[in-house]
Amino acid sequence: MYLAVVILLLCRLSFEASSVPIGSRSILRAIRDNSSADLPDAAVDLNATNFDYVLKDSPASFAVVEFFAHWCPACRNYKSHYEKVARLFNGPDAVHPGTIFMTRVDCALKINTKLCDRFSVSHYPMLLWGTPSKFASGGSEPKQDGEIRKIDDGRTAERLLNWINKQMGSSFGLNDEKYQHEDLHSNYSDPGQIARAIYDVEEATSAAFEIILEHKMVKPGNRASLIRFLQLLVAHHPSKRCRKGSAEILVNFDDLCPSGMLIDNTDKTLATNEMAALGNFQICGKEVPRGYWIFCRGSRKDTRGFSCGLWVLLHAVSVRIEDTESHTAFTTICDFIHNFFICEECRQHFYDMCSSVSTPFNKTRDLALWLWGIHNKVNGRLRKEEASLETGDPKFPKIIWPPKPLCPSCYLSWGHENSTNGQIDWDQDEVFKFLVGYYGKTLVSVYKKKGLNRNRRDEIAMTDDMVGATNAVVVPVGAAVAIVVASCAFGALACFWRSRQKSRKTRRNWS
Numbered sequence: 001m002y003l004a005v006v007i008l009l010l011c012r013l014s015f016e017a018s019s020v021p022i023g024s025r026s027i028l029r030a031i032r033d034n035s036s037a038d039l040p041d042a043a044v045d046l047n048a049t050n051f052d053y054v055l056k057d058s059p060a061s062f063a064v065v066e067f068f069a070h071w072c073p074a075c076r077n078y079k080s081h082y083e084k085v086a087r088l089f090n091g092p093d094a095v096h097p098g099t100i101f102m103t104r105v106d107c108a109l110k111i112n113t114k115l116c117d118r119f120s121v122s123h124y125p126m127l128l129w130g131t132p133s134k135f136a137s138g139g140s141e142p143k144q145d146g147e148i149r150k151i152d153d154g155r156t157a158e159r160l161l162n163w164i165n166k167q168m169g170s171s172f173g174l175n176d177e178k179y180q181h182e183d184l185h186s187n188y189s190d191p192g193q194i195a196r197a198i199y200d201v202e203e204a205t206s207a208a209f210e211i212i213l214e215h216k217m218v219k220p221g222n223r224a225s226l227i228r229f230l231q232l233l234v235a236h237h238p239s240k241r242c243r244k245g246s247a248e249i250l251v252n253f254d255d256l257c258p259s260g261m262l263i264d265n266t267d268k269t270l271a272t273n274e275m276a277a278l279g280n281f282q283i284c285g286k287e288v289p290r291g292y293w294i295f296c297r298g299s300r301k302d303t304r305g306f307s308c309g310l311w312v313l314l315h316a317v318s319v320r321i322e323d324t325e326s327h328t329a330f331t332t333i334c335d336f337i338h339n340f341f342i343c344e345e346c347r348q349h350f351y352d353m354c355s356s357v358s359t360p361f362n363k364t365r366d367l368a369l370w371l372w373g374i375h376n377k378v379n380g381r382l383r384k385e386e387a388s389l390e391t392g393d394p395k396f397p398k399i400i401w402p403p404k405p406l407c408p409s410c411y412l413s414w415g416h417e418n419s420t421n422g423q424i425d426w427d428q429d430e431v432f433k434f435l436v437g438y439y440g441k442t443l444v445s446v447y448k449k450k451g452l453n454r455n456r457r458d459e460i461a462m463t464d465d466m467v468g469a470t471n472a473v474v475v476p477v478g479a480a481v482a483i484v485v486a487s488c489a490f491g492a493l494a495c496f497w498r499s500r501q502k503s504r505k506t507r508r509n510w511s
């Protein structure tokens, strides 16, 4: 009873401090006046069970956490203000996605008592600001000069956004419209930027798979090609959760997509149902896609995004494969693009470039440099097309890549950079070294960096199980070898896979 009175007093104090007038009528008016009342909440509800996990995993640079109580009238009134700001940053329609993660925690729920204590919540609503990782690892008394800060002036949407703008030196506005005020710049000389592309690679993988299902692209003739690509992803995708998701799909592939079903067109219902079941598998987990791009974000709505993410995925895979896998990986990528990249012109061009390869690849270097070379060919062609049709992204013009500031040593000292026709004297050893560092070491799952890798052994064991259980083997590429071994003895698979992972880890320390 005493506690309830204290909380009510706390709530009332903060309520009086707010600019919103007191009274049930005003609450109703606030709700009715809010034209966005029917929209789903943009701020993400967190609780004690997912708080650390979700924040650790957030690609956003900053986070705001609103601590509130569902019964507190001031909090209910404040909700529309908070939502107005949250809509700018959260969700698929966000104007500035990936910048600030807006969340809330209901301290009135018993489950959250310790969590709210951890952040010394003294009144409702109370807003805290910090980096997502600081929230995930932190707690204790928020200090004005500390890494987690109390937002002392966020009583209306305008004031909250002003406070944020002061912190970030930004000029976000409540009326910003999508892509209207984009301030994106291609910073070609910052090699660290690629680290954030892990989110785009996950999103592109998810999108690719969704497109395949949506457009019912799996046919008897290309089923094996999809399986081979999934096998490549199980072993070499830079994101841990995509490796796991690909393995899950592979394990269930025969059940979900039996070859007979694709041939038997008379039973369309079966085909549709099975496809829907396959669609229930989210290849990179249920958090992905997030509905935005970070590294691959265009300054216009219709530029970059998916195809950029797909290129990054292919480059990331190309530097991760073993020498012995290089030619199989090459044909796997060629077949996948040819069968499943929905852009007709792109897949045709790509396939022509694949077909012109006459000597088998023996080394990782061969594949990585080939992919880099053909990507530059595409860049060169598109640069002209985009210039004449004005279809390119003005902030991200196509260039012959990597530009000198990004990799000075890639350019031979006696060579010249002719950016009009791409005639550059490359030091290919240096280019390969650069690709390995850029798409390998720098582009990795963020979980490891953020200390979430403690279950690595479990994950490997689970992947062993999942990969081992499938019989969807067509061509042995990396994981496929493991699958064959597994069909003989699961124990052998576990040892094999673990030793692979260990040696990969020791040799490269990337994945």
Ligand SMILES: Cc1cc2nc3c(=O)[nH]c(=O)nc-3n(C[C@H](O)[C@H](O)[C@H](O)COP(=O)(O)OP(=O)(O)OC[C@H]3O[C@@H](n4cnc5c(N)ncnc54)[C@H](O)[C@@H]3O)c2cc1C
Residues within 6 Å of the ligand: 296, 303, 304, 305, 307, 308, 309, 310, 311, 312, 315, 337, 345, 346, 347, 349, 350, 371, 372, 373, 374, 375, 376, 378, 379, 382, 393, 396, 397, 398, 401, 402
């Ligand atoms: C396989 C494939 C084939 C395509 N073919 C066509 C086509 O025929 N016609 C068409 O109009 N569009 C095609 N596209 C789309 C086009 O290439 C771009 O992806 C799209 O225009 C978006 O460009 P972007 O500026 O995001 O950079 P992208 O070209 O998508 O590149 C993404 C990122 O990769 C890096 N990068 C750039 N060049 C290289 C390189 N040489 N090596 C390694 N990394 C590099 C850069 O950091 C860049 O930001 C294709 C895409 C793919 C995946």
